[in-house]
Amino acid sequence: MNAPPLRHGIIGTGFMATVHSRAVRRSSGVLSLVAGATPESGQAAAVSLGARAGAADAAELVASPEVDVVHVCTPNNTHAPLVRLALQAGKHVVCEKPLATCPDEAAELAGLAAAAGVVAAVPFVYRFYPTVRHAAAMVARGEAGPLWLLHGSYLQDWLSTPGRSNWRVDAAQGGASRAFGDIGIHWCDLMEFVTGHRITALVARTAVAHPERAGSVVTTEDGASVVFETDRGATGSLVVSQASPGRKNRLEFSFDGTLASLAFDQERPEELWVGGTNGNRTVLRDPAALDPAAAGYAVLPAGHPQGYQDSFDAFVADVSRQVRGDQVPGLPSFADGARAARITDAVLRSARTRTWVEVPA
Template identity: 40%
Template sequence: MYRSSVAIAGSGFMGSTHLEALRRLGITVAGVVCSSPEKAQQTASDFGVPNAYGSYEDMLADSAVGAVHICVPNNLHYTMAKQALLAGKHVMCEKPLAMDSRETEDLVWVAEQSGLAAGVCYNLRYYPLNFEARHLAGGGQLGRLFHVNGCYIQDWLQLETDFNWRVDSGKGGALRAVADIGTHWMDMVQMITGQKIHRVFADLATVHESRSHAGSAMPVDTEDCASILFRMDGGLAGSFFVSQVASGRKNTIRYEISGEKGAIAWDSERPEELWRGYRGRTNETMVKDPSLLSAGAMRHTSYPGGHMEGYPDTFKHCFHDFYSYIEAGNFTSPPPFPTFPDGHRELQLCEAILKSHRQQSWVEVG
């Protein structure tokens, strides 16, 4: 596994999650950088890492650091990712890759010129049974694919008093629920089907026009939920729903893909089960067991059947692909992890979805 050290920018939920996954892989974390030197000192102490960098520039100047994980608010992604690449560091950036497609297009070019590994943390594709679903859908076992539908729903912003920096379009971007969680769903189904979404029709809704924050009412101009129709370049029709105000749903991801020979469905609340539907015989539920999985799914499975793999394991498998690719050293080979071009495409999708909502019409992606 990767022999150089890694540094993490950011101390929140994502920063600690990345740290845990890296340690499980045996990768050395050299230190952290935060919004202030004092916060970095406290985070380094809490995380048990040796260095608290006084600034991002100090971190990039550390020759022992070969890769950077960017886990900060969205509006900082572009500048920090570009600086890291220009400093000769591999980059794993949290999603979305940047605030708009002009920034992501530039990052794709910088990454290509750098000859470095550049990944976007669409980790949720890394549940093992998603790779089994890809084997079934992409391998012809479902026949010609007809349609796909699903959702990604949460309730953590349901109340008018719920607040997070993502609500602020200046920090999170013009889209919130779609960019924050909807892009995970779109990445997942595009990876599984092998088809790209190329047309969208979207309807967005903001439940709370203002939210209580720091003793005052803050106007909200980002969506709480969205309904999206789409078409994929292979002819597949689709739809999905995104919400951060869905009562009782903490982090529910679902998809169902139907084809001429059968269907498959998966639900993150039952991540070890893949449903298979048939017209002329009894339906089946496949339970994750590496001895029964395809080679691609088995490669992303760490534990035997009956031993659940969940959310933290998706980061581990994503980073394993990233750092194994770096160690292999052949940067002309296709990367097995979500890349900057994938992140660019997701921003193009977000912009098409926002344009579609505003025009109330179908919009071509990109």
């Protein structure tokens, strides 16, 4: 007998709420409720997202017996109180990153989730590209040899002109870090997931492309450069920007070992480049050619491109599997969200003091 579908509730009405709603449906879940800043916005979003109803507010949604999993898709400064509310109600939680805008609060939420015994996940969805999973399997098998140089970037251009702005530019809503806290943590999570290395120390510089944006003084960074060391003796570098013209969403990495280099570009996700001294090759997202740990995420035949939404769908599907009792390897948890907050804090402290800073484990 099949179990009834999981019932989801989304707090938030923006772009990410749309992404989450699509993933819920594709995981065979039911979108029961949506809550917005007002009852009217929640009702309007319920219609546009295909939910059964709009909730009067977040508290009503969290308390509803018609919701099993709460999705928090609101401005960053509201994440922690909404997550606490959901955990107190015993609900499973998916919280957009950052989990919290300070590391102590993020650690507190991870501890509360563990104590509650619920599934609590952060959508570090770049883990769910099949070619990324294949890279992780190659590293685990030692095919690249010991990794010694880990480098890459995450570049966007949506804030490349001074007239563009949104709530993330306001530190009171988005937190003290914008570019790194919004996208740099995605790269760091992906690096640690694929390689098994952990960043232990870093030195960082932050930069602002436009000191004034849409008539307001900018108090968060447009970009950052980071050099880091890992617990396995590697060194690395990362450049992050939300103001690089022409770069729409270019997350790329190269993880260089003594036997091979592995390179991935999120704008070309069907390919994993494998470099060697005797020749290079490209691994395509073909279920027949991928490692078994990766092939399960290749839901379309080779030649039919998969992208960001497919990765998000896979993430929500894995959340649902874990809610059902499966132990799903690689599901990004609140512990991973707390780690991202610690790395972000280290970047800000280093940029402020212009010194190397240790990253707590």
